[in-house]
Amino acid sequence: MSxxxxxxxxxxxxxxxxxxxTYVWLSDRRPPPVTGHDVTYIxxxxxxxxxxxxxxxxAINPHTxxxxxxxxxxxxxxxxxxxxxxEEVLRRNRQALSENSADAPLAFEAPDEEEDTDETMPAQESADAK
Structure with a gap:
């Protein structure tokens, strides 16, 4: 019995x-790291x-x-x-960001990005900012 x-x-x-x-692993999710690819600026x-x-x-705005x-x-x-x-605020509020959920309040990409609305920074001027 024992x-x-x-x-x-x-x-x-x-x-x-x-x-x-499992709880610790799920609660320790961080926003995806920024890689060498383009990021969105405002x-x-x-x-x-x-x-x-x-x-x-x-960063330097190439237009102004x-x-x-x-x-x-x-x-x-x-x-x-x-x-x-x-980044500190994003880390504290990890649940606000979700790569896979359109229900999350914030996202790193718009759901249906339109190429006409976003402009791309010229490569030469963005290199001058360094």
Missing amino acids: RSLAVSLGLVVALVAMAGA CLETHEVLDGPVQPVP GRRTLVRAIYSNRTQEWIPAPS
Whole structure:
């Protein structure tokens, strides 16, 4: 009897440990890392949305020549691009970002991006920002 009790207790402990590990793994999701690909920027002055290479922000707006570009994030609630919060804020609010869910309040890409609305930063001027 004590042997079956020990086996049952061991099984319960293992299940609780697995559930805890799963919770920690799921709650520790971070926003996807920014790679060498283009990211979306928004101008703080003109609210113009541009795609360009990863660079320190505020980046130089090729149209105005001023450092007014910050990384942008898409708001599914307002259906528009907005200035992205700091990485620290994004880490604290991981649940607000989801790569696979259109129900998430924020996203790194618009659901149906149209090529006509976004402009691309010229390569030469984006290299000058470094």
